[in-house]
Amino acid sequence: MVRVSFDYTNLLEVEGGIRESELSDLRPRLERATDEHLQDPPGFTRLPHTRDLLTPSKALAEEIRTSGATDFVHVGIGGSSLGPVALHRALNHPYYNALAERGGPRMHFAENPDPNTLHAILDLVELESTWINVVTKSGSTAETMANFLVLRRALVEASGEAGYRERTIFTTDPDSGYLREIAEREKIRTLPIPQDVGGRYSVLTPVGLLPAAVSGLDAEALLSGAASCANEIAERRAEHPAVLGAAMHYLMDTSRGRNIRVMMPYADALERFAAWFVQLWAESLGKEGKGSTPLGAVGTTDQHSQLQLYMEGPQDKVIELIEVENHPNDLEIPRAYEDLEGVGYLGGHTVAELLNVECDATRRSLAEAGRPNCTIRLGTVDEAHLGYLIYALEAQTAIAGGLYGVNPFDQPGVEAGKRITYSRMGRPGY
Numbered sequence: 001m002v003r004v005s006f007d008y009t010n011l012l013e014v015e016g017g018i019r020e021s022e023l024s025d026l027r028p029r030l031e032r033a034t035d036e037h038l039q040d041p042p043g044f045t046r047l048p049h050t051r052d053l054l055t056p057s058k059a060l061a062e063e064i065r066t067s068g069a070t071d072f073v074h075v076g077i078g079g080s081s082l083g084p085v086a087l088h089r090a091l092n093h094p095y096y097n098a099l100a101e102r103g104g105p106r107m108h109f110a111e112n113p114d115p116n117t118l119h120a121i122l123d124l125v126e127l128e129s130t131w132i133n134v135v136t137k138s139g140s141t142a143e144t145m146a147n148f149l150v151l152r153r154a155l156v157e158a159s160g161e162a163g164y165r166e167r168t169i170f171t172t173d174p175d176s177g178y179l180r181e182i183a184e185r186e187k188i189r190t191l192p193i194p195q196d197v198g199g200r201y202s203v204l205t206p207v208g209l210l211p212a213a214v215s216g217l218d219a220e221a222l223l224s225g226a227a228s229c230a231n232e233i234a235e236r237r238a239e240h241p242a243v244l245g246a247a248m249h250y251l252m253d254t255s256r257g258r259n260i261r262v263m264m265p266y267a268d269a270l271e272r273f274a275a276w277f278v279q280l281w282a283e284s285l286g287k288e289g290k291g292s293t294p295l296g297a298v299g300t301t302d303q304h305s306q307l308q309l310y311m312e313g314p315q316d317k318v319i320e321l322i323e324v325e326n327h328p329n330d331l332e333i334p335r336a337y338e339d340l341e342g343v344g345y346l347g348g349h350t351v352a353e354l355l356n357v358e359c360d361a362t363r364r365s366l367a368e369a370g371r372p373n374c375t376i377r378l379g380t381v382d383e384a385h386l387g388y389l390i391y392a393l394e395a396q397t398a399i400a401g402g403l404y405g406v407n408p409f410d411q412p413g414v415e416a417g418k419r420i421t422y423s424r425m426g427r428p429g430y
């Protein structure tokens with residue numbers, strides 16, 4: 001059973017928070033935005049209800065896992081990597097790649113075109129048994145294509161053309177783009193990214209499903225978790241707490257001047273999940289002079305780094321805590337040094353207890369200092385809970401687009417820099 005809840009108490013009750021009247025004034029617009037979202041559903045809303053993309057992803061993953069693969073390099077950037085990285089970091093062993101006994105290949109992510117990272121990957125992988133998965137919706141993102149070209153040459157050198165073709169996958173647009181053209185030329189196997197699903201909404205397509213299944217995660221549970229959220233939203237519409245969150249964050253930004261949304265999970269596992277959300281919220285809503293700035297943090301680590309600013313700095317932030325009720329692999333803190341009062345008190349508690357008590361302490365101290373905050377509570381961190389939360393935040397972001405009056409599915413602002421890069425790098429026509 002998936003247990004995910006959204007607690008907005010400290011947005012409503014703290015001084016400087018949202019007034020009930022503001023929320024009720026906004027309600028008709030929230031209902032309209034939600035109705036529009038449900039009547040003309042964007043492509044990503046279909047994903048939890050179909051197995052059309054899961055079946056080929058799982059079949060290919062099984063082939064890779066049983067092929068004796070030692071390494072799997074996922075090549076992509078932005079929406080073509082943030083989701084897969086988030087899932088990997090949340091659900092696989094943090095030192096997975098260092099484990100002697102592992103249930104699948106080591107996972108590597110070539111995102112930035114940083115020679116040092118690429119060199120490190122090439123240094124680590126056993127090229128004769130390495131698979132590469134090149135993920136780009138447009139089929140021409142410079143960073144991804146550069147990383148691909150370097151890895152391709154290494155694979156060809158190690159295993160010849162045939163080995164490269166056999167152990168390479170392209171995850172891309174079903175019909176168009178340069179990567180599609182290369183796939184046809186070189187007979188490379190492909191998985192589709194549906195045309196109506198943009199990169200930052202694509203983690204539940206083969207973009208996320210294939211790497212998840214390759215590393216042994218339960219991709220089916222990811223989709224069923226998402227489906228339970230989708231069904232709840234279809235039923236409760238603007239009353240659903242994830243949808244209500246669109247109104248809460250919109251109001252904090254536009255009426256309270258709190259235009260920074262800090263997502264702070266109290267779990268190392270979710271650090272990259274916050275990075276996934278940052279792209280979703282930033283690229284979807286930051287346009288036409290509108291939008292709020294999402295930032296990622298992690299508790300307790302950032303209590304010892306940023307909390308001072310959150311408590312006493314400018315009143316421009318909403319802190320969104322993510323609390324995990326049952327942390328996997330909890331450990332008891334042993335009793336020792338009981339005669340030393342600054343140490344002995346910890347014995348007999350658990351590590352997760354300390355983490356969650358600190359989450360609560362942050363929530364309370366922020367509220368007492370008049371700093372609005374909210375909490376997402378997850379029963380645990382597993383595929384179903386993350387599937388639910390991914391869908392909830394995608395729907396919330398899309399509906400927030402309706403409130404801001406912007407198109408949450410385009411990103412015109414990133415084109416200018418791309419054009420300059422193409423021209424400087426000598427791409428014909430630029």
Ligand SMILES: O=P(O)(O)OC[C@H]1O[C@](O)(CO)[C@@H](O)[C@@H]1O
Nearest residue numbers: 078079080136137138141199414
């Ligand atoms: O999947 P692609 O086409 O390589 O794009 C990667 C990312 O680049 C962007 O287009 C921004 O430049 C994102 O929207 C996208 O997620």
